[in-house]
Amino acid sequence: MESITTGFEAYWFQFVDYWGEDFLLKYGTFFVHQIFYFAAYIPFFLCDFIPAFQKYKLQPTKRNDFKTQLNCLAKIFFTHVFVQLPMIIVFHPAIQMLGFRSRVPLPSLPNLIFVLAVSFLLEDFYFYWIHRLLHQGFWYKHIHKIHHDHSAPFGITAEYAHPIETLLLGVGTCLGPFLLTRDLFTLWSWLAIRLYQTVECHSGYDFPWNPTNFIPFWGGSHFHDFHHETFVGNYSSTFTYLDKLCGTSDKYYQRLTKRNENKEQKQK
Numbered sequence: 055m056e057s058i059t060t061g062f063e064a065y066w067f068q069f070v071d072y073w074g075e076d077f078l079l080k081y082g083t084f085f086v087h088q089i090f091y092f093a094a095y096i097p098f099f100l101c102d103f104i105p106a107f108q109k110y111k112l113q114p115t116k117r118n119d120f121k122t123q124l125n126c127l128a129k130i131f132f133t134h135v136f137v138q139l140p141m142i143i144v145f146h147p148a149i150q151m152l153g154f155r156s157r158v159p160l161p162s163l164p165n166l167i168f169v170l171a172v173s174f175l176l177e178d179f180y181f182y183w184i185h186r187l188l189h190q191g192f193w194y195k196h197i198h199k200i201h202h203d204h205s206a207p208f209g210i211t212a213e214y215a216h217p218i219e220t221l222l223l224g225v226g227t228c229l230g231p232f233l234l235t236r237d238l239f240t241l242w243s244w245l246a247i248r249l250y251q252t253v254e255c256h257s258g259y260d261f262p263w264n265p266t267n268f269i270p271f272w273g274g275s276h277f278h279d280f281h282h283e284t285f286v287g288n289y290s291s292t293f294t295y296l297d298k299l300c301g302t303s304d305k306y307y308q309r310l311t312k313r314n315e316n317k318e319q320k321q322k
């Protein structure tokens with residue numbers, strides 16, 4: 055099977071040769087994480103200055119001022135440098151032991167899509183149960199409460215969390231790539247798409263072009279924003295099926311039904 059594109063593979067090899075495999079395996083993931091996380095947030099941040107987009111705000115009466123966003127940004131940056139970076143360095147021998155490599159042929163597109171899809175399913179399943187546990191007494195009070203500081207979330211609040219929560223949920227992010235691949239390109243592709251998805255979930259905007267409107271069982275910003283607003287239910291990170299099966303999204307769907315009924319009555 056052909057790799058994604060032969061031309062792109064040549065650029066990838068040039069990139070790997072320039073930085074060196076050891077450096078990329080040890081520190082590259084940290085920088086890639088920084089770039090994708092903040093790049094995913096910038097468009098949503100700019101949306102706040104576009105009046106035409108304000109009708110897509112999920113909680114229009116709650117505004118996050120510049121000071122709140124700056125405060126969140128500072129804390130996130132602190133967590134990234136003093137929690138995530140050491141974590142990446144500590145786990146570097148494990149990455150080496152597992153046999154991760156960067157200078158290997160790029161995956162075929164079907165293979166990449168397969169790994170990404172399975173990674174989403176595994177991460178979502180793991181996230182659901184750990185997140186549900188984090189809403190129990192001790193865990194909520196001492197750990198998860200920090201993530202719920204923002205009842206009307208905005209992009210970068212996605213990783214605004216206690217270091218223990220970062221560690222616990224980070225395991226779920228690693229499950230798919232650790233089980234299914236040994237190439238750094240696939241790992242970074244997964245990281246990029248998962249980071250965009252979690253930033254979108256916390257964006258506070260429900261745009262018509264959001265994946266929720268095209269992918270069945272996809273939660274998205276509307277689904278997760280409800281969790282932040284009400285502090286209960288909708289525990290999944292990506293899909294809606296587990297919450298539906300376990301009855302933890304009933305209140306969310308009751309509200310949707312009520313909202314649709316009100317809309318219909320207004321139109322009559």
Ligand SMILES: [Zn+2]
Pocket residue numbers: 185189198201202281
């Ligand atoms: Zn929560």
Ligand SMILES: [Zn+2]
Pocket residue numbers: 201207211212256278282
């Ligand atoms: Zn959240």
